[in-house]
Amino acid sequence: MVHEEEVIGKAYDSRLMKRLLKYAKPYWKTFAISILLLMIITVIDLARPYLVKIAIDDYIFTNPYVVVEKGFEEADRYPGIQFKGKYFIKEKYLPESYRDYPRYIIESSEEGYYLVPVNFSGESIPLSRSEYLAFRQLDIDGLTKLGFIFVLIVFLGFGLNYIQVYLLHKTGQKIIYNLREEIFTHLQKMSLSFFDKNPVGRLVTRVTNDTETLNEMFTGVLVNLFKDIFILLGIMIIMLRLNLRLALTVFSILPFVLLASLFFRIKAREAYREVRTRLARINANIAENISGMKIVQIFNQQQKKFNQFDEINKGYLDASLKEIKVFAVYRPFIDLLYYLALTILIWFGGGSVLRGTLEFGVLYAFVSYVQMFFQPINDLTEKYNILQASMASSERIFQLLDKEEDIKNPPNPVPLTKVEGKIEFKNVWFAYNEGEWVLRDVSFTINPGETVAFVGATGAGKTSIISLISRFYDIQKGEILIDGVNIKDVDQQELRKHIGVVLQDVFLFSGNVKENIRLNNENITDEDIKRIARTINAHHFIEKLPNKYEEEVQERGSTFSAGQRQLLAFARALAFDPAILVLDEATANIDTETEELIQKALTKLIEGRTTIVVAHRLSTIQNADKIIVMHKGKVREMGTHQELLEKGGLYYDLYQLQYKEQTV
Secondary structure, eight states, X not given: OTTXXXXXXXXXXXXXXHHHHHHHGGXXXXXXXXXXXXXXXXXXXXXXXXXXXXXXXXXXXXXOEEEEETTOTTGGGSOEEEETTEEEEEGGGSOGGGTTSOEEEEEEOSSOEEEEESSSOOOOEEEOHHHHHHHHHHHHHHHHHHHHHHHHHHHXXXXXXXXXXXXXXXXXXXXXXXXXXXXXXXXXXSOHHHHHHSOHHHHHHIIIIIHHHHHHIIIIIITHHHHHHXXXXXXXXXXXXXXXXXXXXXXXXXXXXXXXXXXXXHHHHXXXXXXXXXXXXXXXXXXXXXXXXXXXXXXXXXXXHHXXXXXXXXXXXXXXXXXXXXXXXXHHHHHHHHHHHHHHHXXXXXXXXXXXXXXXXXXXXXXXXXXXXXXXXXXXXXXXHHHHHHHHHHHHHHHHHTSOOSSOOOSSOOOOSSOXXXXXXXXXXXXXXXXXXXXXXEEEEEOTTOEEEEEESTTXXXXXXXXXXXXXSOOSEXXXXXXXXXXXXXXXXXXXXXXXXXXXXXXXXXXXXXXXXXXXXXXXXXXXXXXXXXXXXXXXXXXXXXXXXGOEEOGGGTTSOHHHHHHHXXXXXXXXXXXXXXXXXXXXXXXXXXXXXXXXXHHHHSTTSEEEEEOSOGGGSXXXXXXXXXXXXXXXXXXXXXXHHHHTSHHHHHHHHHHHHHHO
């Protein structure tokens, strides 16, 4: 099913999260440091409005001065100013026992500055500018000190934020690095049957897109969720301590916030599910059409394919618009609740300030904290989307990682030190899909140093045999032996090290010619590569390249001809000096001139090696020591070229058919 991978489970799955946290476990100390830093950063964020509140209430707006007569014994204990034989001490510094003392407050007008009595009847005392500044010196000193503290915590917050973000993202990248390597290593262990059933694009998505989505969860949701909690709890505690009545008034909005978030959670999940499914259809359609563009244009199907794409694209557009509607309602609604809370705050708080029952700085702090309170709630939409995508991605990744290897190494592998090259098939039965037998009770023996060819119609099982020798697939019945050892008892890497395979469809990696022959084996020197290239008659065309052996190879070797790619494949196989050489239709795509070059080299190549040849053109295998004729998964005939012709059986019919084609 094309869209099977897009089926989304829960928006939050504790089982999946538990598995994800195992990848974070080795870095728990870093995460703990990040959370600790977030706590400090949160305190700094919460402190800023509070410091402004102190600046407003304690220094900018003047507090009443309590008047104490000269000779006041405790004058040194409290900061104040001596004026006209009396001590003027700020009310906030004195205990409750001084509440009945005379009080003055500083006021200014166009006429000048005055000390105006507050709690008793008396005349205002005029102040000169120097006297006014003397009274406000304590406020100026306090503001200077407060400003210094404010700047200090701002820079401290910046530094801690940098460290926290760097640590968190570095750790997230390390986790994803490890996860990608685990997925890639797991993929390398899977048998070819696994790749037969899973499209390449899907597997690439697992290694790239899905892991990156998890990175966003680790860095953007998991740890920052603690910050949101710290912020919300911190704001609630500070607001309750500043003014209980005003705090409870603001908190009356919270039930509506919770209901809106719950509604969003349900609707966003439905919309997200539909968008992802429709997007998968678009991706599948585009991939299919681009891959088959040649056929589309040959049969003039552009309009039909466009109509199909247009229908799928409209479906995605409709789903995206539904998702946009959900977000278009939620965010503005949360903003509406924020402004409603702000309105209530200004209405009740402003009235209290005017009545003198609430300090203006407290109202300012409430306004700032309410804004900070709604910020994490607004971020909920983004975090919820990341969480949904992460759960879907992790489910797909774990489905891949939980897929057991079809072909496992034995617990105690038998070593293959020196391979002679004897190959035996004993009553082998094999099927790619259960019940659909490709090979039926196949038995034969290939002696060391022999050249054996397999021939037969398409689907006879020839290529399957060579895949089984390298244990790319496991047989259902029977035994396959190399030098008398069952290949199931041998380590896979050890087994394949002794087998060189040249396929009809040659795959070249990006890099240069030299690297494609060496394949990262540093034991193969540049001299070895050139010697092998001369042996296989590839040296002459490599030397004609602009950069010779350093010539860049484009994707899949698209800049080389089929014959050149095939020659490089021969050189690659020989560079590893295998005891067993397998040629699967290796000369099928080569022109006559190149084939003659390879035929001349084959005599040298097969010397001292067991060679297995799968061939369509019978002219290329007439000198084989043994020819095995396959038909419908069974061995029908076996013998030399001349012996099989004399039998007048299947091989004779195949030979006559090809001879007639060549004659025509």
